[in-house]
Amino acid sequence: MATTTMTMAKALNEGLRRAMERNKKVLLMGEDIGKLGGVFRITDGLQKDFGEDRVIDAPLAESAIVGTAVGLAIRGYRTIVEIQFDGFVYPAFDQIVSQVAKLHKRSDGVYNMGLVIRLPFQGGIGAIEHHSESPESYFAQTAGLRVVSCSTPNDAYWMIQQSIEHDDPIIFCEPMSRYWEKGQVDLDQPPSGLFDAVVRREGTDVTVVGYGASLKTILRAAEAAQGEGVSVEVIDARSLAPLDIDVLVTSVEKTGRLIAVQESPHTASVGSEIVAEVSQRAFYSMRAPGLRVSGYHVPYPPTRLEDDYRPTVDRILDAVDRVMEF
Amino acid sequence: MATTTMTMAKALNEGLRRAMERNKKVLLMGEDIGKLGGVFRITDGLQKDFGEDRVIDAPLAESAIVGTAVGLAIRGYRTIVEIQFDGFVYPAFDQIVSQVAKLHKRSDGVYNMGLVIRLPFQGGIGAIEHHSESPESYFAQTAGLRVVSCSTPNDAYWMIQQSIEHDDPIIFCEPMSRYWEKGQVDLDQPPSGLFDAVVRREGTDVTVVGYGASLKTILRAAEAAQGEGVSVEVIDARSLAPLDIDVLVTSVEKTGRLIAVQESPHTASVGSEIVAEVSQRAFYSMRAPGLRVSGYHVPYPPTRLEDDYRPTVDRILDAVDRVMEF
Amino acid sequence: MIDEELVQLLTPEGERVAQPDYESTLDGDQIFSMYRDMVIIRRICNEGTSLQRQGQLALWAPIQGQEAAQIGAGRAMGPMDFSFPTYREHGIAWCRGIPPVDWFRLFRAVSNGGWDPQKYRHSVPTVVLGNQALNAVGYAMGVQRDGAEEAVMAFFGDGASSQGDVLESFVWAATFNAPVVFFLQNNQWAISEPSSLQAKIPLYHRAEGFGFPGVRVDGNDVLAVYEVTKRALEHARVGGGPTLIEAFTYRMGAHTTSDDPTRYRVDAEVEVWKHRDPVERVKSLLVHEYKVKKTALSAVTAEADAMALKLREDVLAMGRPDPITMFDHAYAAPHPLIEEGRREMIDMGISGGSH
Amino acid sequence: MIDEELVQLLTPEGERVAQPDYESTLDGDQIFSMYRDMVIIRRICNEGTSLQRQGQLALWAPIQGQEAAQIGAGRAMGPMDFSFPTYREHGIAWCRGIPPVDWFRLFRAVSNGGWDPQKYRHSVPTVVLGNQALNAVGYAMGVQRDGAEEAVMAFFGDGASSQGDVLESFVWAATFNAPVVFFLQNNQWAISEPSSLQAKIPLYHRAEGFGFPGVRVDGNDVLAVYEVTKRALEHARVGGGPTLIEAFTYRMGAHTTSDDPTRYRVDAEVEVWKHRDPVERVKSLLVHEYKVKKTALSAVTAEADAMALKLREDVLAMGRPDPITMFDHAYAAPHPLIEEGRREMIDMGISGGSH
């Protein structure tokens, strides 16, 4: 088993490289992804190696980036779009909802809409406004799309490749704040299917589920809870749409308690979906109401305050206490 | 008490007229809203009476319609935007999420973002694609916005006026399929606050909550259930964000059973929110899992099939059976 | 209307106009065949309107008045070119060889597409104004990467030309020198809004500001539209880059069958444009210059009538699809919510489950 | 760079250029005062960069090289005009009278705005490229409805000029003849992308395609920028409609302190532009034509240093706001989720609850 240590940024870069080597129809498109290698250097060196025709620096217009990726898909290309930051995906929302999500259906299956929209997301990097949002719920609500998120370098390496190979359009959410953290990457074997949830830590008292950057916080909270005698099972949802609901239900059937963690506000969100769906399927197992720990219902604050906006270890522990004491 | 009978379309028209008479700063803007009076004639006669400066036929660009409404708000105007159909709100999504929802906050409360985006929504009119969608969940998820929906002419008349007077930006969802149905309108007294849920029919066994066009279907289902000996309490959510959760919890504390009905797919939706939130707050009262009856997770189908896509009386009754038998 | 800016090869009276830059390359047979196309699509369009009136269609979007623009453009396209239409490009669909009944699936509300877009090299209709302009440029970028000598046509209207997507597509086409022809049918109206609301100067000028040529052609003159489009496509195929063609024409009928134009435009305007009818002027040319006989002309009318009759039958035969088909092709790969939905429909007896 | 299209009143060497259309109306004192502005904002900008290096700011967006463009434009604005900036318009903020410390709130990540936009008639920064162009046109439509003789300035860059919002704002400004001046600072770069990626021909030409005038001005020549902008604003105020001004300039520094320009541009290019420094050329004019003394010049430098020092103190004093302030002004009216959030924060001891 060839494993090696690398950052999530490097893992994504290597994953993209593998996919481009494997399939000449794979293109990358985005702002500053060429010479600069992207503002996060995820595409570093790829334009040099694959040329300007395959790694395309785009004029600054997100609707056009996605809209032309749609046309390229119709022509048989598979474009991996980089949106520079979460908050800049909205100009492309119309193309995503009206074309990307619907053209496979509208063409009776003739058009292959296998494109990937890479979306650096969530906060924690101390940036200015619009650089720390969590727009995943908008896409999860949209029929025709799939939404996934990685939380480790190994997942990043494999999930980006699996996404590129997949024939449905995928919103690929990357937790910016984890780009520079290192982890083991297995270069031979994918850890699991693209749409599988994974138990990151086993426990018996409470199930806490999250994705992306939240995982690290949740694992810390689980560690702290252990110290207080509470055994937390931690699940990385990985696929936000569709949810791997069986893994969640199985866990809650064991623990009887559920907490969903996310950075976006909780109204009409992936967290709402998790709680609603698990509450339904594991009704008799639930010993306490399913709770959500999420960003507050305010525009993302100036980042000097972001640590108190994003779910903290303390807020997760508080929720753990509440479900344990219920 | 001066009551009169009119269609929802007329009630909206009259409500807009009242608001424009009351406040000279109120403007209307949208596509074809002038001479034509809008494709649904909601603004019929208003340009004639208030002039082209106050009822503005807009070039065809939704981002610009909302984006200029933002500028007008900064200048002290209060613009009621008409989006021609649900599916055409997405080009304006960026302005709505990045500016409309955030500028009051960003300006530390200096800018008044009291504008209203009127959104004809839901299906049932046998239209072609993009004319029958239910995008309310996207806006419910967005901090900084409020989302309301009317289901009767009386609510339409009052809620549009209350929305125009309100100082936060409001997404005002109008059920197109109900535009031509008549109802009593009380010209003196609003039926309730803008953000209040209302019990439309009292019952003891199951709480069914919905909004907009779904209400009529739910009331029919309640009638049918009555025939089978099941007493359904029907709640019109009216405000989708924020939800009037107390009314829902009170009802479920009585009935012990909850069904949320909506036309959009259920993932990460208003329905998810209702079920998640009520399941939490009324945990011990719930005798069965909260269910959702919603549109299927597919792009809105060709409308010859829409009656089987939208929640039907049968599907609601089926859910009623399931929670009763649980 | 008839101004210096306009490329015109045939006057409304059917007389030839000398245009050194765009000499007509068509012979009598070809012109006759275009005349036939125009008569047929007009006839089919009328059938659409009457089918809708009779409750057989959810909607119909007529093209009366725009036949020359569409047949001229459609016939100029090569077999390997690819086009991106709106909801109104029936004439283009005809030229691409798509059976008329297929255009009606959308309007009978039994499909959101209607034909195999790869087979006919004509995309499914785009209803969201302007989206397709970007899709077309993207497709054209693919053509470039394939090194193919093909061009792409993006269709849109005067109203849609205000949309960010259309304007961004100009930026991209210029930057990437994409082999795309933007074909703007300025039919003077966007539902109730006159084109003067979208632009204060002729729309074709926009292209120049982005650094590629724009040309205004008499959209009611099939000869001129054909030549102008053909040259633009050739230009694109050999790496010359994009062109914006503004076909100056008129929507003689309602926006769609849901529309009531009497609310916003005066009859006199429609009368003026009747004198510029695109079908009449070719007919006049055929009769006077090519001595085409009355019998030949009435044969075309009869053929069109027969096609309309056949079409009507086909449309009426178009049944309601099995509801379970709504799950087909929503996703390419298996999806749990699709399985769940299918199961529910079968369990509730809404569908037998075949599809 | 110096081409015929460019309005220039002062060469890089500080010599006057005759420009019959745009004669300079400034006297020596006014020019000196603009020189002072430029020196001060450059100095403040440098302070921003060093504060960021020292970990005191989350980010800084320098304007080195663009001082003339911003001071020329900012000084041309009247007191009742209103402007819509991006994240980089520090020179405009200075001209609007906004205390420098307020511009730093955004970059210290303690606010997403920083000043009272109505008081200074200068909106809060827009980070999403292009959004503000539409907001500006909307504001201008309000000015029209008020019958006020005011104009609105919309600022954006060469990169942002590809966004649909900016292009739609051109459509709207033309259609409604809005009293708006689009001020495009073409600083040659959008992070790593050269302006040639956004346009193949000079950007100011876009305006003509939409039916209003576009003009390219030497953005490193404060005299020219001032005159061109002043005329455009006057034109707008009296109902003349919009103008697009392309200030041709150069971003001497990094895009922001997060950026590393060595990855994508060559030193030689930066060297060329150093010879066109906007501050040096006015200085040269002042020394040669107006015989301004060295002491007067060094007094300005000293003043700028003192301001920067004071600013540094103010920035360092800018503490972390109480977390509970994140709930303030999220909504204008009471909202249950806001109350809930506030309560949670107080209950968890994160905030004392004052705000």
Ligand SMILES: Cc1ncc(C[n+]2csc(CCOP(=O)(O)OP(=O)(O)O)c2C)c(N)n1
């Ligand atoms: C984004 C969007 N907004 C609004 C509509 C509704 N709509 C359909 S057709 C139309 C008018 C289009 O006019 P034009 O582009 O001139 O094309 P024409 O119908 O005249 O062929 C409008 C407003 C739409 N389809 N898409």
Ligand SMILES: Cc1ncc(C[n+]2csc(CCOP(=O)(O)OP(=O)(O)O)c2C)c(N)n1
């Ligand atoms: C919609 C959007 N997409 C991407 C970004 C990220 N971004 C910030 S500044 C910038 C470059 C802007 O270049 P330009 O408009 O030339 O302005 P300049 O920074 O040169 O002043 C980019 C891509 C953004 N802020 N908004």
Ligand SMILES: [Mg+2]
């Ligand atoms: Mg039109």
Ligand SMILES: [Mg+2]
């Ligand atoms: Mg720039």
